Amino acid sequence: MDVLQLQDVVKQYHRHKAVDEVSFSVPQGSIFGLLGPNGAGKTSLIRIITTITRADTGHVFFEGEPLNTAHPMQIGYMPEERGLYKKMKVGEHLIYLARLKGLDKATARQKINAWLEKFEITDWWNKKVDELSKGMQQKIQFISTVVHEPRLLILDEPFSGLDPINTNLIKEEIFKLHQSGTTIIFSTHRMEQVEEICEYIVLINKGQNVLEGKVADIKENFKENLYELEPLDTLPTSLEEIATVVNERNGIYKVKLTEGVDSTNLLRYLLDHGVRLRAFREVLPSLNEIFIRQVNQL
Numbered sequence: 600m601d602v603l604q605l606q607d608v609v610k611q612y613h614r615h616k617a618v619d620e621v622s623f624s625v626p627q628g629s630i631f632g633l634l635g636p637n638g639a640g641k642t643s644l645i646r647i648i649t650t651i652t653r654a655d656t657g658h659v660f661f662e663g664e665p666l667n668t669a670h671p672m673q674i675g676y677m678p679e680e681r682g683l684y685k686k687m688k689v690g691e692h693l694i695y696l697a698r699l700k701g702l703d704k705a706t707a708r709q710k711i712n713a714w715l716e717k718f719e720i721t722d723w724w725n726k727k728v729d730e731l732s733k734g735m736q737q738k739i740q741f742i743s744t745v746v747h748e749p750r751l752l753i754l755d756e757p758f759s760g761l762d763p764i765n766t767n768l769i770k771e772e773i774f775k776l777h778q779s780g781t782t783i784i785f786s787t788h789r790m791e792q793v794e795e796i797c798e799y800i801v802l803i804n805k806g807q808n809v810l811e812g813k814v815a816d817i818k819e820n821f822k823e824n825l826y827e828l829e830p831l832d833t834l835p836t837s838l839e840e841i842a843t844v845v846n847e848r849n850g851i852y853k854v855k856l857t858e859g860v861d862s863t864n865l866l867r868y869l870l871d872h873g874v875r876l877r878a879f880r881e882v883l884p885s886l887n888e889i890f891i892r893q894v895n896q897l
């Protein structure tokens with residue numbers, strides 16, 4: 600079952616089509632990357648999903664039902680621009696935001712305390728938001744996004760401004776939420792984070808869906824028959840009959856197989872020529888390479 604389904608969604612601002620007939624589905628329990636270059640239409644899509652704005656045409660379904668104004672209670676959205684009130688105290692602010700998401704005061708207090716304890720920041724309760732650093736505010740924003748235990752979590756650049764320790768801390772919590780069944784839409788320009796975190800992606804460019812699917816399948820579809828080998832012996836010159844050396848660094852060769860040659864042929868060739876190997880592996884394209892290739896194509 601899909602938590603979210605978008606069908607032919609269009610959003611136009613004046614004469615500009617920010618979202619142009621976009622369709623995709625977010626599987627239940629997945630970590631789903633919503634990717635695209637600047638101005639692609641990601642925020643416009645998120646604002647439609649969270650009912651901040653409406654699509655001009657098209658359909659959005661949340662857990663199979665047409666999206667309605669009750670659904671945002673099941674959604675936690677952490678926008679890229681952080682929106683905390685600077686003059687409020689951390690504790691009262693978190694309670695205020697939790698109550699907006701439908702929690703009663705006692706439950707809100709209990710859940711917020713549990714999160715502050717988890718992050719070892721219980722002493723922040725009476726601090727004003729503007730006394731906190733950017734990274735500290737980010738932690739508070741994260742808590743406010745997850746405190747009502749949403750079934751769908753939308754995180755826009757959740758690690759921007761965080762140091763490596765706090766990045767890991769938040770990442771671990773995201774994984775725990777995922778393990779407990781929360782579906783997560785993750786929007787970022789950091790492709791290495793997408794590789795590490797996401798199982799599915801959709802790539803939006805100029806308002807259109809240009810690529811969608813499982814990360815593993817996408818990488819498989821974009822592979823270019825490249826292999827990396829680390830020989831202990833000199834490579835024979837006749838290797839060029841079955842593969843071209845693309846580059847060599849510190850004794851590690853990247854080779855591209857000739858059309859019609861497969862990895863078994865290459866391995867057999869190397870063994871037949873007495874080449875001993877320390878390493879041999881297929882090189883799949885990175886999401887970064889795929890992203891740049893797809894975006895530049897259009």
Ligand SMILES: Nc1ncnc2c1ncn2[C@@H]1O[C@H](COP(=O)(O)OP(=O)(O)OP(=O)(O)O)[C@@H](O)[C@H]1O
Pocket residue numbers: 612613615616617635636637638639640641642643644
């Ligand atoms: N309220 C608005 N009024 C007019 N144009 C808008 C509005 N919001 C977005 N746009 C335009 O729609 C397009 C898509 O913007 P959007 O913010 O959805 O992109 P994005 O993918 O989130 O970009 P980024 O990665 O830079 O945050 C852009 O050309 C932007 O200028």
